[in-house]
Amino acid sequence: MRIIALLTLLSPVVQACPGLTAEDAWIREAPPGTSVMVGYAQLENTGKNPLNLDTVSSPDFGSVELHRTVIENGVSQMRRHPTVSLPPGGRAVLMPGGLHFMLFRPLRSLKAGDTARIVLYCGTQSRTFSFSVKAITP
Amino acid sequence: MRALKPLSVALVALSGLALGLWAAVQWSTTQTPILHSGILLPTPRPVAPFALTRQDGVAFTEADLRGHWSLLFAGFTYCPDVCPTTLTVMKQVEQGLRDSRRALNAVFVSVDPERDTPEQLSRYVRYYSPTLTGITGPFEQLDRLCASLGIAYIKVPGTLPQNYTVDHSAVLVLVNPQGQVAAYFQPPHRVEALTADLTQMIPETL
Numbered sequence: 001m002r003i004i005a006l007l008t009l010l011s012p013v014v015q016a017c018p019g020l021t022a023e024d025a026w027i028r029e030a031p032p033g034t035s036v037m038v039g040y041a042q043l044e045n046t047g048k049n050p051l052n053l054d055t056v057s058s059p060d061f062g063s064v065e066l067h068r069t070v071i072e073n074g075v076s077q078m079r080r081h082p083t084v085s086l087p088p089g090g091r092a093v094l095m096p097g098g099l100h101f102m103l104f105r106p107l108r109s110l111k112a113g114d115t116a117r118i119v120l121y122c123g124t125q126s127r128t129f130s131f132s133v134k135a136i137t138p
Numbered sequence: 139m140r141a142l143k144p145l146s147v148a149l150v151a152l153s154g155l156a157l158g159l160w161a162a163v164q165w166s167t168t169q170t171p172i173l174h175s176g177i178l179l180p181t182p183r184p185v186a187p188f189a190l191t192r193q194d195g196v197a198f199t200e201a202d203l204r205g206h207w208s209l210l211f212a213g214f215t216y217c218p219d220v221c222p223t224t225l226t227v228m229k230q231v232e233q234g235l236r237d238s239r240r241a242l243n244a245v246f247v248s249v250d251p252e253r254d255t256p257e258q259l260s261r262y263v264r265y266y267s268p269t270l271t272g273i274t275g276p277f278e279q280l281d282r283l284c285a286s287l288g289i290a291y292i293k294v295p296g297t298l299p300q301n302y303t304v305d306h307s308a309v310l311v312l313v314n315p316q317g318q319v320a321a322y323f324q325p326p327h328r329v330e331a332l333t334a335d336l337t338q339m340i341p342e343t344l
Contacts, residue, residue: 028218028222030218030222030265031215031261031262031264031265031266032265033257033258033262034215034261035216036216036301037218038218038222063298063301065297069220071220071308074307074308074325075290075305075306075307075308076305076307076308076325077294078219078294078303078305080297096219096220096223097219097220097223097325097326100218100219102218104298104301
């Protein structure tokens with residue numbers, strides 16, 4: 001029994017979505033009463049295998065979707081974006097006016113300075129990232 | 139043919155130069171502004187009558203667009219990406235113009251009256267700027283204003299009925315003190331470029 005426990009301790013930690021990082025992960029503070037917020041981050045695959053991020057969730061929001069804003073013929077459109085594919089070394093920049101996380105129905109009040117968790121899924125695995133709420137000008 | 143005396147030639151050349159300079163000055167003073175981030179309408183277009191409501195419940199009609207310069211943007215409060223970015227830019231532009239003693243009335247037109255109640259609109263515009271005016275109303279009246287402004291919008295279903303989105307023109311529309319559409323500004327909206335363009339058009343009044 002002891003040996004097993006020791007082996008468990010010594011074995012390398014198996015990380016879900018290996019190599020997935022999220023830099024500058026932030027959520028734009030929203031006016032009071034708003035039931036949809038937006039999150040941005042710079043995602044990178046520092047691992048050796050391709051990652052396909054097709055599902056997003058959060059314990060702090062009713063639901064999360066990946067969206068992309070496109071301005072076509074002067075008309076701003078927001079559409080669901082199915083998957084972010086990150087080959088090894090690949091990056092995806094989620095930023096205002098482009099790819100973003102749509103955060104529906106915040107489950108608690110989120111003000112600048114707070115943090116919220118967003119869970120990114122790569123297949124059956126997932127990894128949780130902390131996003132800072134900021135009142136930021138573009 | 140008799141050769142012209144050098145003095146006469148010099149006089150003709152000088153008067154030609156003077157005429158050229160005078161014409162250049164005249165031309166430059168009557169010249170319409172050259173916009174770097176927008177399109178100036180050669181003939182401003184009047185905004186047709188409409189009846190909408192401000193965030194505080196007060197009526198807002200075409201008459202409220204007269205007597206001052208207005209910059210209008212159409213969006214909706216459930217738009218978390220493009221609308222906050224644009225409203226923040228509008229706020230900064232308005233502040234920059236005020237610093238150079240120019241007045242600009244920033245107006246947010248909600249094209250989502252089903253979700254944007256006056257209370258919701260009030261909380262939203264107050265968050266971005268105390269001087270921002272939010273207006274909305276029945277679709278029939280919104281359509282009148284949007285037709286005048288050349289703004290398109292359409293409701294697009296989302297994953298849940300309450301998650302629908304609204305595609306909308308991302309332009310900023312400048313209305314002159316005569317209540318006429320004077321210029322359009324195309325995205326991406328930049329504070330510096332917009333402020334420089336509007337400074338050319340709006341005189342100092344404050």
